[in-house]
Amino acid sequence: MKILQVCHHFLPRHRAGVEVYTDGVARALQGRGHEVTVLTTDDDGTRRPWSLRREEQDGLPVISIAHPRIARSPDDSLGRQEVNDAFARALDETQPDVVHFQHLMYIGLDAPALVRARGVRSVMTLHEYWLLCARGGQMRRTDGVVCEQAEAGTCARCLQDFRFGRTPGEARIAGACSWVRRLTGWDPFPSLKRVKERRQAQNPHTDIALRHNHGEGMLEWLSCRTDRVRALWNAVDRFLCPSRFLMETFVRDGWPVDRMSWSPYGIPMIASESPLSPPPLARLRIGFIGTITPAKGTDVVARAHALLPRGKATLSIWGSGASSPAYAAGVRAALVPGEAEFAGAFAAGRAADALAGLDVLVVPSTWYENAPLVISEAFRNGVPVVASRLGGMAEMVTDGVDGYLFEPGSAEDLARVLLTLVEDREALARLRSGITSPRTVDDDAGSLEALYRELAGAPA
Numbered sequence: 271m272k273i274l275q276v277c278h279h280f281l282p283r284h285r286a287g288v289e290v291y292t293d294g295v296a297r298a299l300q301g302r303g304h305e306v307t308v309l310t311t312d313d314d315g316t317r318r319p320w321s322l323r324r325e326e327q328d329g330l331p332v333i334s335i336a337h338p339r340i341a342r343s344p345d346d347s348l349g350r351q352e353v354n355d356a357f358a359r360a361l362d363e364t365q366p367d368v369v370h371f372q373h374l375m376y377i378g379l380d381a382p383a384l385v386r387a388r389g390v391r392s393v394m395t396l397h398e399y400w401l402l403c404a405r406g407g408q409m410r411r412t413d414g415v416v417c418e419q420a421e422a423g424t425c426a427r428c429l430q431d432f433r434f435g436r437t438p439g440e441a442r443i444a445g446a447c448s449w450v451r452r453l454t455g456w457d458p459f460p461s462l463k464r465v466k467e468r469r470q471a472q473n474p475h476t477d478i479a480l481r482h483n484h485g486e487g488m489l490e491w492l493s494c495r496t497d498r499v500r501a502l503w504n505a506v507d508r509f510l511c512p513s514r515f516l517m518e519t520f521v522r523d524g525w526p527v528d529r530m531s532w533s534p535y536g537i538p539m540i541a542s543e544s545p546l547s548p549p550p551l552a553r554l555r556i557g558f559i560g561t562i563t564p565a566k567g568t569d570v571v572a573r574a575h576a577l578l579p580r581g582k583a584t585l586s587i588w589g590s591g592a593s594s595p596a597y598a599a600g601v602r603a604a605l606v607p608g609e610a611e612f613a614g615a616f617a618a619g620r621a622a623d624a625l626a627g628l629d630v631l632v633v634p635s636t637w638y639e640n641a642p643l644v645i646s647e648a649f650r651n652g653v654p655v656v657a658s659r660l661g662g663m664a665e666m667v668t669d670g671v672d673g674y675l676f677e678p679g680s681a682e683d684l685a686r687v688l689l690t691l692v693e694d695r696e697a698l699a700r701l702r703s704g705i706t707s708p709r710t711v712d713d714d715a716g717s718l719e720a721l722y723r724e725l726a727g728a729p730a
Contacts, residue, residue, distance in 0.1 A: 271722055272305045274366035278375040280310040280332060285615075286561060287643045288397045292372045294538055296330055298715035306330070307364050309357070311337040311376040315445020316452055320352040322359060333360050337376050339444070341435025344491050347404070348498055349378020357381050366390060368722045371506070375400055375407075379498050382505035391725035393718075394502070395510045395533070398640050401499050402523055404492070405432055408565055408637040414679070416637060416660070419522060426488040460592040503529075507725050512641035513662035519638070536714025537646045554583040554692045557628035559621060559644050560635075562591035562598045567634035567658065569597070572604040573681035574632075574688060582692045585610035588624045625651040629698060630691060633657040633667075636679050641666060646708040654701035656687055671704040 277292045296306045308330060317323065317336040324333050335356045341347050357377065361384070369385045371377075371394040385392045400407030402420045409417045411428050436444065447459040503526050510533040511517035521527045556575060562568045568587060575585040585605070591598020602612055616624050621644070625631065631648040633639070638661030645666045648655050655673035657663040667673040674690070677683040691698050 271367045271719075271726060272365060273299055273307070273722065274361075274364050274369045275306060275308045275372060276369060276374075276377055276381065277308060277310050277372040278377055279312075279373075280308055280334070281327065283312070288373055290643060291397075291535055293330070294711045295536070295715055295718065298536075298538075298711045299719065300330065301712075302715060302719055304719070307366075308332045309335075309360050309364075309377075311335045311353075313337055313339050313441075313444060313448070315441070315448035320356045322356055322363075333363070335360070335377075338441040339376070339436045340438055340441045341433075342438075344404070344429075344434050344488075344495075347375075347434040348495060349374075349380050353378050354380050354384060358384060361385070361388065361390075367726045368392065370395070370718070370722075373397060373400070379502065382502055386505045391507045391722075392505070393508045393510060393721065393725070394506045395512065396516060396520060396640075397512065399516070399519065399638065401502070402520070404429055404434075404495060410565060410637045414564070414636065416678075419519075422489055422492050425492055429488055429492075460595055463592070463595055500524075508721065513665050515638070515662045515665050516640045533714075533717065534709050535641055535643055535646060536709045536711035537643060537650060538711050539650065553581070554688070554698075555586070555627060555629040556583055556688060557586045557588065557624065557631050558634070559588045559624055559631065559647075560633075560642075561593060562587070562589050562601060563594045564597055565635060565637045567636045567679065568601050569604060570634040570636070570679060570681050570684060571632045572601050572610065574634075574684035575610055576604060576606050577681060577685035578688060578692060580606070580609065583609070583688065586613045586624075586627065587611070588613045588616060590615045621647045622651050625653050628653055630673075630688070630701075631655050632684065632688075633663055634676075634678075634684060635660070635663065637661070639663050649705050649708050652702055652705060654698065654705065656684065668704070672701055672706065674701075 275292055275296045277288060280289050281293050292308060296308055300306045310332065312334045314336060315338070319336050319338050321336045322333055323336070326332065335353060337353065369390055369392040371382060371392060374381060382392055398407045399409050403409045404425065405428055411417065417424065443462065444459065447457060447462070451457045507529070509525070509530045511520070511530055512533060512535050514532055517530055517532055521530065558568055558571045560566045571585065575583060587601070605612070625648055631644065631653050633642055633645055633655055635658055641662045645655050645657065645663065649672065655667050657667045657673060657675055658678040659675040660678045664675055667675055669675045674687045676687045
């Protein structure tokens, strides 16, 4: 079969869970003999906007649409005609038998209807809550409070000063950064963002002119957005949900339960190059792996570690803070000298090597994570997980069996749980023995293959 995987971002520049999953499942489907192409967008300012670029990444064909990320109004966040035209050209080129939408941000809400109009069947994996929450899909207000359900009045207030994209001036700056990155290999964008964050911290009003002044029309826009999102119900054949928590959240919002299926992530079975070492006699090795942002709660694990007795535990923070440099600087400042480190980002596919140096992984996110791949990766490598008692994390970690759960955002409660492992190393051994191997990407690809054949009417 010809399969088109559609994702808003992709490797190597973007390495969050959706991108890593899309790459893994695309390659597994390739291994089953299918012709797989990934369609994505990028903000490479060296290209003509809305043009297509075709390349191969280690044998995987990738088509990218040049997208400057400009949003002159909230409507632009839902899709643009220029992207629709580019998407149609990509469909003409690939002629897929089935399309699997991994994320519609930047791609636009019209894409599934364009596929349906060609008589092609489609699947969509719901990786998070962007289709319910216009504020980045995190169901989390500016004050950090997590929303149990989208509610028009609350959402309208929350979005009054939300920025749905770049201004034209910011897009030009990003384009200049792209040229510098291409010519020198150095990306100045994170440095410029740090300067901007420092200026905003000194004068919070300096950014007001750059925000979209939505005014009283936000309620009306939210109603239109909801209508456009619900039009997906008639355009997409099957919705896949990696966690039951996420599926229940969408069903509670009215989504068609008869076309939604629980489909947990599969991950590659890649072992570490260095075997897991036994727990050290002196110090518990604690780790965090992920993007360093407030929603990921990196500061929570840093503060919790600082509450533990000195000399009893180390902390390694793996990940990039480029998207939130001021926050990352605050996390770095909270680290205990000599006992905690900023280990930085690691190469794609090398999570196992980072996990090999840990006794326990902490996943302290403060939003409704769906089904974090890093938890599955930890379990694959025999590392217990301590996670926030929230969303899909609480579904993946069985408290007291393969890890522990703690109160979201509470460094004190996390420190209490970690202290248990510091003082009782046998508890760590019991958690390791309670780990069940996660689903493999090959099993996942097999299930997808069967679903694609069913939808496309291809012979088994």
